[in-house]
Amino acid sequence: MSDHRHTGSTGPTIILIGGPMTVDDGSSLDSRQPVAGDPTSHVTQAGLATSLLWWLTASSLVGRLLDSAGESAFALLVGQRSVVELRHDGSLRRTGLRALLPGGTTELELIRTSFDEPLPDSYTEAHRLASWNGTVMGTVGFKTRAPNHRWRFLKGNEFYLDKAGEKIGASILIDTSETLTHGGDLLPDRYADFEKRRLMGDNSILVMPHTHRSESLVRGYLAWVRDGRPVAEKFSTQVTSWDPTAPPNPVHYTCPVPVEAQFGVTGLVQGGEWRDPSDLEAARALLQARYDLKIGIWDLVGNPTLRSALLSSTPQAPAPEEAAAVPAAAARRAQKRVAARAAEKAEAERSLDQIAAFFGPLEVLGWKRPLEGRGFMHLPLTDDYPRWPGDDPSPLAQLEFEVGKRQSTVRVFTILYNQVDISRYVTDRRETLEDIAVPDRCPLGANPRPILWRAPGGWADDIDWPQRIAALSERTFRWRAALHDLCGQCRRAHAKKFQRPHHNHPENSSAQ
Structure with missing residues (x-):
């Protein structure tokens, strides 16, 4: 598990990575600001989750966190497995993340068997499911194809992470999915799912793209915890009627491509409270530039002497409050996809x-x-x-x-x-x-x-x-x-x- 001895914190650590960016049509926005007509921040989430620049920033941080956590530490990735790049004609080309993550990648498969069906050979049992009367309803188990690799893509239904997460033992979970940020209100049942399926114990570390919606989720979760984790009223989740005849929403197909960015650690939660992320970001940037330095990142952040001698922290600038417009080039690509889907x-x-x-x-x-x-x-x-x-x-x-x-x-x-x-x-x-x-x-x-x-x-x-x-x-x-x-x-x-x-x-x- 990850080493928090130098942070002085207890409880899970949540790290948000984002910041200002210039996208392919020349327009600029901040990943943390809202986008007009996009209440769940899909546009900025898609832009970061598939961005080569975002993943270079995230991997430079996560790699050092894994170094501090020990030789057997690994990161579990939930969500995107590729980045997008622009072709000359303005269309997008996808490239697998495997080529970008140092230390080797593999799959961790999560399965559930039916009733008392045994797990296949080589799968590790994580949890047995039972019905109201004690009848066995299946077993949740997992298998890693190459246990020596430090980056592991989740294969299977992430719903069962609440049953298997601690047994899997990932030091870091990187979540670029929209499972817990998509449509509907942010209510207690959403916060409960976030805690069960993303925060795998007191020493766990969660890394996410920093969007307006992800920050709202995290802040709402912290307030929910402070309030004693109140239980949602029955059927409290907002139900949105689905019209199968309605045309697709272009926003759902919009993916801007950052061509320049100042991505970094822009959000940090430790001990159940928001912290200033500037020292962690300064440590990440230094260790990315000076790969020859063999200093643990938490040592660098937590030791006053090292921090004052080596780090040059800059206070984090706040995100713009006004809503950004959907980038024009990404909107045009989305309209083409919508037209193709309609046809x-x-x-x-x-x-x-x-x-x-x-x-x-x-x-x-x-x-x-x-x-x-x-x-x-x-x-x-x-x-x-x-x-x-x-x-x-x-x-x-x-x-x-x-x-x-x-x-x-x-x-x-x-x-x-x-x-x-x-x-x-x-x-x-x-x-x-x-x-x-x-x-x-x-x-x-x-x-x-x-x-x-x-x-x-x-x-x-x-x-x-x-x-x-x-x-x-x-x-x-x-x-x-x-x-x-x-x-x-x-x-x-x-x-x-x-x-x-x-x-x-x-x-x-x-x-x-």
Whole structure:
């Protein structure tokens, strides 16, 4: 773990890196200031997270922090794996981060098994999940492909970092994702997630891009802690209605490219309080310029003699309060991407409307189309039941047919995924289900929606759809027979569930 002996602090350390920058169209802004029409700071977050200049600054700091933490220390990276550069025509080219991070990179894979399924060999167990009645609901585990490498990209669902983070033992977590800064209000449940999934113990260090939104998240979190970590009221998170017909928001596709920057440590939290980051930034800049100096960065920051002799700290200038305009060149690129997405969506809708004309034989067998949306059908395998008292009834299990751009799939799903081990059910019948899918594939796998059938060819391809629908109609009878016992398991699990006392509401009993 990281060495805080020279900082005099207790609790996690949060370091924000950002500052003034000039982007590719010549306009200037500060990563810490708000951007007009961008309440979640996506524009500045995307610009920093994919910036070569930002990563050079971040790696110069993190490398020295790892040196201070010992030979076995490593950084876990959540989010971006590439940087972007401008081509001559103004478009963007991506380059992998692997070539930029000294000391070698690898992957750390985080997985969750289903129910009492054991972890694969060579995976380390981090946590066992249990339901309200103690039933094992799966195991969270992880595996590092090259444990000697100090930069490790997270592969898998970062949701389970709250269960595995301390066991993984990363000295530093670098978060360039927008998982905890994207849409909605910053409320207690967001701060609780931030603490559980990003702050891995008192000695942990978190490094993030410094945007207006990330600072709001951190400041809100600190206030939440000072207030005693109040629990959010039920359903306190703001719910935003989604309109599938609305055009894409260009802001979500906007990524400015910094060509000049004064990036540095612009935010520092230690001991649950904001600190002046100037000494840490001065130490980082000195050690980046004088790579021959073999002084620990915390020694340099925490020792008054070394600090006065070697560091020339400059007080951090505040960020501009006024909102910056979206950089023009990045906005034009975003508009092109939005236009391309709109054209592809229109093409997909035309093709899917034509394909839907052949769905009749499936509808005769009970397959249903949703009121909105194209290229999707579902086949109820049971009657409709409420998941809990007062809930709208729905099938306990169903098949789902989806036509994608280049492939088509049929999956099976149950709303009782925390009570019925659907992955084990289909795996135990692999031979039968593979025979049904022939000559196409039956991937199955540990998935809450196992794929029973996958075939190449989707709405963008020239497919004999009458023949494909006829084949799916024939398979429907066989899938129903193969999944008969699954439906029985679902009915028994549902009946048992409704025998519970009312206070065991499913929202409070589902495994996390």
